[in-house]
Amino acid sequence: VMISGAPASGKGTQCRMIVEKYGLVHISTGDLLRAEVSSGTDIGKKAKEYMDNGMLVPDQVVTDMVVSRLSQPDVRERGWLLDGYPRSYAQAQSLESMKIRPDIFILLEVPDDNLIDRCVGRRLDPVTGKIYHVKNFPPENEEISARLTTRSDDTFEKVKSRLETYKQNSEAVIPTYSDLLNQIDGNRPVEVIFHEIESMLQKICTNASEKKLAK
Ligand code: AP5
Numbered sequence: 001v002m003i004s005g006a007p008a009s010g011k012g013t014q015c016r017m018i019v020e021k022y023g024l025v026h027i028s029t030g031d032l033l034r035a036e037v038s039s040g041t042d043i044g045k046k047a048k049e050y051m052d053n054g055m056l057v058p059d060q061v062v063t064d065m066v067v068s069r070l071s072q073p074d075v076r077e078r079g080w081l082l083d084g085y086p087r088s089y090a091q092a093q094s095l096e097s098m099k100i101r102p103d104i105f106i107l108l109e110v111p112d113d114n115l116i117d118r119c120v121g122r123r124l125d126p127v128t129g130k131i132y133h134v135k136n137f138p139p140e141n142e143e144i145s146a147r148l149t150t151r152s153d154d155t156f157e158k159v160k161s162r163l164e165t166y167k168q169n170s171e172a173v174i175p176t177y178s179d180l181l182n183q184i185d186g187n188r189p190v191e192v193i194f195h196e197i198e199s200m201l202q203k204i205c206t207n208a209s210e211k212k213l214a215k
Helices: 011-022 029-039 042-052 059-070 073-078 089-097 112-120 142-147 156-180 190-214
Strands: 002-005 025-028 080-083 105-109 122-124 131-133 181-185
Touching (some): 002 156, 011 131, 025 059, 059 089, 089 156, 112 122, 112 156, 181 190
Parallel strands (some): 002 080
Antiparallel strands (some): 122 131
16 A cells, blocks of 8 residues: 655554554655654765655655665565655656555545644654654653654644645656546545545455455
8 A cells, every 4th residue: 555645644543543453564654764864874864854844855765765674574475554755756667667666546636724733733752653743643641642753754834835735746756657546635534534545445455355266
C-alpha cells in the first residue's frame, strides 16, 4: 500500500490504524530520516538541512533507505505500507525500474488552512509513537502530556515551505499510479477516513483470495 498527501494530511495517523488491523510493515521515510538525524549518522547530518528547510532530501539518499528496508524478511512476509514515498518523479521511477508497485495508491486530501493548524498543534509521544493534537486529539492524561514532543519542522514558516514543496512535487508522482489512485477526503473524522480505507483494502484482500482459489 502507498499512502500520500500533504504535510499533516493524516498519513501517519491512518498508517497506525492500518498496521494494527492488517499487520503491514510501516515504512515512513520521514520517520526513517528523523531516526538518522537523532542518531547523528552521516545520512542524518546530510538530511537535517533539507528537512529543516522543508525541502526534499536528495532522491538517492531516500531511495537507498527505502530499498534496503523493502528487502528485509518481515516486509516480504507481511507486505509493506509506504508512507511519504515516492515523493518525486525520480523516486517513483526508481521503484518502477525495480518492478515494485503497490496494489493501491491512497491520496489524502485536506484544505491548506487545516493542514497548517494540524502541523502547528501536533504533538508526539516518544514512548508509544502515538500522534496527538493539542486541540483535536489531546493526550489522555498528565503523564503522557508531560512527555509529548514537538517536531522541529512543525513551525508556521516551515510548514508553509513544506506545503509548497509538496505542491511542486506531488503532481509528478501521481501519473505513475493513476490506475491505482484512490483519492480520499481527509477532512473528516479519523474513524470515518479509516472506514473508507478499510473497505478499499478489504476489496484488495478479497480479489487476492479469489485469484488464489482460481489457480
Ligand atoms: P514526513 O515526516 O513524511 O512529513 P510530512 O509528509 O510533512 O507529513 P507529516 O508527518 O507532517 O504528516 P502526516 O500526514 O503523517 O499527518 P499526521 O498523521 O501526523 O517528512 C518530513 C520531511 O522528511 C520532509 O519535509 C522531507 O524533508 C523529508 N522527507 C520525507 N520523505 C521524503 C521523501 N520521500 N523524499 C525526500 N524527502 C523526504 O497528522 C498531523 C496532525 O493532524 C496530528 O496532530 C493529528 O493528530 C492530526 N490529524 C490527523 N488526522 C486528522 C483528522 N482526520 N482530523 C483532524 N486532525 C487530524
